[in-house]
Amino acid sequence: MKLGLESQVALVTGGGQGVGRQICLELAREGARVVVNDLFAERAQAVAREIQEQGGQALAAAADITQADQVQQMVETAAHHFDAPVQILVNNAGIIPERREKGGRTPAFLDMPMADWAKIVNLNVYGTMHCCLATLPGMVARKGGRIVNIISEAGRIGEANMAVYSGAKAAIAGFGKALAREHGRHSITVNAIALGAVSHEGIKDGPLHIDATVQNNELLAKMVNLYPISKGVGRLSRPDDISGVVAFLASERALFITGQTIGVSGGFTMV
Numbered sequence: 001m002k003l004g005l006e007s008q009v010a011l012v013t014g015g016g017q018g019v020g021r022q023i024c025l026e027l028a029r030e031g032a033r034v035v036v037n038d039l040f041a042e043r044a045q046a047v048a049r050e051i052q053e054q055g056g057q058a059l060a061a062a063a064d065i066t067q068a069d070q071v072q073q074m075v076e077t078a079a080h081h082f083d084a085p086v087q088i089l090v091n092n093a094g095i096i097p098e099r100r101e102k103g104g105r106t107p108a109f110l111d112m113p114m115a116d117w118a119k120i121v122n123l124n125v126y127g128t129m130h131c132c133l134a135t136l137p138g139m140v141a142r143k144g145g146r147i148v149n150i151i152s153e154a155g156r157i158g159e160a161n162m163a164v165y166s167g168a169k170a171a172i173a174g175f176g177k178a179l180a181r182e183h184g185r186h187s188i189t190v191n192a193i194a195l196g197a198v199s200h201e202g203i204k205d206g207p208l209h210i211d212a213t214v215q216n217n218e219l220l221a222k223m224v225n226l227y228p229i230s231k232g233v234g235r236l237s238r239p240d241d242i243s244g245v246v247a248f249l250a251s252e253r254a255l256f257i258t259g260q261t262i263g264v265s266g267g268f269t270m271v
């Protein structure tokens with residue numbers, strides 16, 4: 001199926017590793033010109049280089065998406081560089097800071113310092129809003145655009161020890177639905193993809209490490225039982241299980257899909 005993404009300018013936040021990196025590579029393979037955003041310049045540059053080495057077009061764009069002025073500057077630089085506004089926005093950056101910083105389990109809500117709420121909400125919610133604010137005017141002017149928000153199944157069903165993260169991801173879904181209603185008349189679609197556990201190269205240890213198998217990792221062996229498809233294939237999802245769905249939603253072929261949340265989680269939830 002031809003997706004028709006040739007020459008479209010796509011901005012992917014947190015594109016420097018993991019799910020975001022694979023989305024960048026997939027969109028570039030489909031012919032899009034990709035703005036690879038990341039907080040860490042060297043990550044963004046490495047992925048942009050990877051795309052260029054494969055014959056694609058990419059711009060590395062280091063910016064902290066929690067800062068509205070940095071996002072605005074990045075979007076203007078991208079439009080100038082590619083001589084076209086961003087037509088596809090993938091809001092992917094979003095982590096659970098306390099787990100990454102402290103390792104291991106995340107705390108229950110009552111044990112969580114308030115300062116950590118802000119980190120999660122700022123990155124997931126405000127980061128997404130800043131990027132929509134900066135790119136929507138260009139999409140409205142061209143009467144077309146695609147926004148794909150990467151959320152989590154935690155945002156749909158709630159997950160213990162991830163209360164603030166669950167709330168932040170649910171906020172993105174609600175925000176996206178409202179934008180889908182406001183901008184349907186401009187032929188702009190806004191959808192969310194809900195992920196389950198994804199293993200990738202950026203995860204250093206544990207059941208989500210890319211080399212973990214049901215044979216060598218006891219926790220992974222337990223986790224796959226929560227995901228109907230994972231029981232069959234013996235692994236959790238990987239970035240390339242997700243990137244093709246993003247490319248489809250970003251395409252003209254998906255024009256009549258808007259305001260939806262699509263689970264790409266091996267059946268973790270079926271809502």
Ligand SMILES: NC(=O)c1ccc[n+]([C@@H]2O[C@H](COP(=O)([O-])OP(=O)(O)OC[C@H]3O[C@@H](n4cnc5c(N)ncnc54)[C@H](O)[C@@H]3O)[C@@H](O)[C@H]2O)c1
Binds near residue numbers: 038064123195198200
């Ligand atoms: N990996 C999973 O199991 C999983 C599960 C459910 C949902 N998700 C969601 O999928 C998305 C991607 O997850 P991942 O595991 O690939 O994440 P990751 O942490 O491996 O990568 C995220 C990237 O975003 C960048 N980033 C962080 N803060 C930023 C900021 N302020 N500005 C710009 N870039 C920033 C990081 O540098 C990193 O390269 C996230 O939204 C996450 O919540 C992931």
